[in-house]
Amino acid sequence: MNERIQELITAYLHRGSTPEQERELFEACSRQPETAELLRSHLILSLKLRTLRDDTYAPTDVRNEVLRRINVLESEALQQEETQKAKRRERTPHAGFGWAKFTATAAATAALVSALFLLYPDNEDSTLTPLPIAQLPDTVYIVTKDTVTQIREIERPATIVRTVPATRLQDEDTARDDFAPHSNPRTVATGGMANQHENNTVTEADIPGHPATDADMAHVSETDPVDEEHPVATDMPEEERPTLAGTADTLPRAEKTQTYIEQYNSMLVSVESVQISSKDRIH
Amino acid sequence: MTERDRRKRFDALYASYDRRVFAYCIYVVGDHDLANDIYQEVFIKAYQALHTLRDEAKEANWLFRIARNECLNAMKSRQRNDKRHISLDSSPEPGIQGDGMTTRDAHDHLRKAINQLPTEYREALLLAEFEGFSLKEIAEITGASLSNVKVRIHRAKQKLYTLLEPILNDYE
Known part of the structure; x- marks a missing residue:
């Protein structure tokens, strides 16, 4: 038998042949009976060897010994695993509370930062939401001759009142024919609730440094000729300037005074119109 | 791999290859006692090295490579200590089963023929x-x-035919 047929048979029986080799082997078997007989004897040998293998088994005591040794190895490895876990737990005793600690620290830090921003709201970079306006004190601008002479925070509702003695009004009426309210504010009332909350009334006498009480500002008196400095009072033509002269001569004194105060009040800047910001606060 | 996973995987491996490994060991070394020792060592080493088995599709190749190495090492040791060598011809047959005398005789002939093959062919x-x-x-x-x-397989079969010709003829 040639070597080629032997090689084809070996390759065919042990999954090493290509489809072409298989076709070649089967053609040889069909042409040559001795080739077919050789293939058959190979198959018989393989069958006998398989039978021999299937009748061979490890003795029970040997198998038990294998499993016993494996059990020992397993228990040792399990003990090692437990020891390693215990060591890891010892190295990180509070490992189980790591997230809780982290969260608590973050919450405490956030609370501290919030408290700092609330205590020091002047920080320009602050992005915290301001408190509702009703809970904040209002800022009152004391204006004298178009100049803010003082800024003060007051509790709402508030009424700022300047009482002008009647005698001074009379002197003033005789001394001035011009538009006096701009140069001499008398009363500033805030909000419609001004008359209902007199307990929060702030008078000029209560404001330190105000011209009415401060000696440094004494030169800014009600009789000072400041009208020329007022843009509205001086720039307007004489005939267009608002005047009380038409009524001052004809009305009784008390009514004249009341009218004068009302006109004056209507031209004052309302405290509520003042925009309050953190920059305006008193440091 | 945890120890539990390792054990689970080993049990599956052992159930699949228990008999095959033993058959391979006993017919390669041709010695029951030596084969028993090798068989144990193969599975112990397989258990210890199970984490190195990446491709489960090749677990048979992996296991029989261990078995082959153990067999070759054991045979080298046996050659150094020739007293230990006990041929299959004279050994008892604790692991060989047969249905009757004919099968048993056939197996005896096969074992002897295999044992006469060179190690590489066998x-x-x-x-x-x-x-x-x-x-x-x-x-x-x-x-x-x-x-x-x-070539090894082909020559091993040629020799077996020569040794087993009567058995093969009887099979017909």
Whole structure:
């Protein structure tokens, strides 16, 4: 038998042949009976060897010994695993509370930062939401001759009142024919609730440094000729300037005074119109 | 891999290859006592090295490579200590079963014939016929070339035919 047929048979029986080799082997078997007989004897040998293998088994005591040794190895490895876990737990005793600690620290830090921003709201970079306006004190601008002479925070509702003695009004009426309210504010009332909350009334006498009480500002008196400095009072033509002269001569004194105060009040800047910001606060 | 996973995987491996590994060991070394020792060592080493088995599709190749190495090491040791060598011809047959005298005789003849083969031929033949490995897989396990494996198997069978001719004829 040639070597080629032997090689084809070996390759065919042990999954090493290509489809072409298989076709070649089967053609040889069909042409040559001795080739077919050789293939058959190979198959018989393989069958006998398989039978021999299937009748061979490890003795029970040997198998038990294998499993016993494996059990020992397993228990040792399990003990090692437990020891390693215990060591890891010892190295990180509070490992189980790591997230809780982290969260608590973050919450405490956030609370501290919030408290700092609330205590020091002047920080320009602050992005915290301001408190509702009703809970904040209002800022009152004391204006004298178009100049803010003082800024003060007051509790709402508030009424700022300047009482002008009647005698001074009379002197003033005789001394001035011009538009006096701009140069001499008398009363500033805030909000419609001004008359209902007199307990929060702030008078000029209560404001330190105000011209009415401060000696440094004494030169800014009600009789000072400041009208020329007022843009509205001086720039307007004489005939267009608002005047009380038409009524001052004809009305009784008390009514004249009341009218004068009302006109004056209507031209004052309302405290509520003042925009309050953190920059305006008193440091 | 946890220890539990390792054990689970080993149990599956052991159930699949228990008999095959023992058959390979006993017919490669030709010594029952030595085969018993090798068989134990193969599975102990397999258990210890189970984490190195990446491709489960090749677990048979992996396991029989361990078995082959253990067999070769054991045979080298036996050659150094020839007193230990006990041929299959004179050994008892604790692991051999047969239905009757005919089968038993046939198995005796087969065992003796296999034992007379050179180790390389015997090894290749057993891997091919006992375990059903392909030529390529046998080449991977033994480290020999594909053509060399073909030659070994072919020559092993030729010798077996010569030794077993009466049995093969009786089979007809």
